[in-house]
Amino acid sequence: MKLPRPSAHRYESRFAKAVAWALDGVAAAFILVAMACTVSFGVWIARGAPGATVITDYGTMLPKQVFQKILNQPMPPGISEVRTAGRSSLSGEVWMKFHATNEAIDAVLHSPKLKLQEPEGELQFAMPQQVLEDKDALAVGWSEALQLKKIESHEFRFANLNGSGWVGEIVVDGEKHIVYVHAGLL
DSSP states (O other), rough: OOOOOHHHHHHHHHHHHHHHHHHHHHHHHHHHHHHHHHHHHHHHHTTTTTTTTOOOTTTOOHHHHHHHHHHOOOOOEEEEEEEEEESSSSSSEEEEEEEEOOOHHHHHHHHTEEEOHHHHOSSSSHHHHHHHOHHHHHHHHHGGGGGGGEEEEEEEEEEOOTSOOOEEEEEEEETTTTEEEEEEEE
């Protein structure tokens, strides 16, 4: 006895069902992989993926690197006890305090790489309330600048060829040979 041969229609139907079942499995697997990749990508970005926007913590950098980056010049001899704090990514600010000899202060204030305004007798950018509420300002001791009887404050600005740079102020305590710097990213 001969068994009936399945029709082509029935064969296509089984094949179509098998393909559909396989595709459903592939789709489900693809969705799970995509979800896992999305989570992994988020973790990768948060940990500082190449090309990702990463927050720079200036408190963890070498003081001479922060000095160079913010004041656009190498740290001259005669500067000591440099304290820095602040963060930046697409915007940000840095607070710095250091001791300096008269020669080092002159080198900073007369650097051709830094455009300084004439000195003012009051703070230009760092408002007292801001200094007292900012944890980075407090961490470097910027609150001491608010207690100065005679303030020598210089506004500065510099921009790189790509338009990025810093704007801020340099406050000099000539009696104690302490310099305070507050800068915001352009």
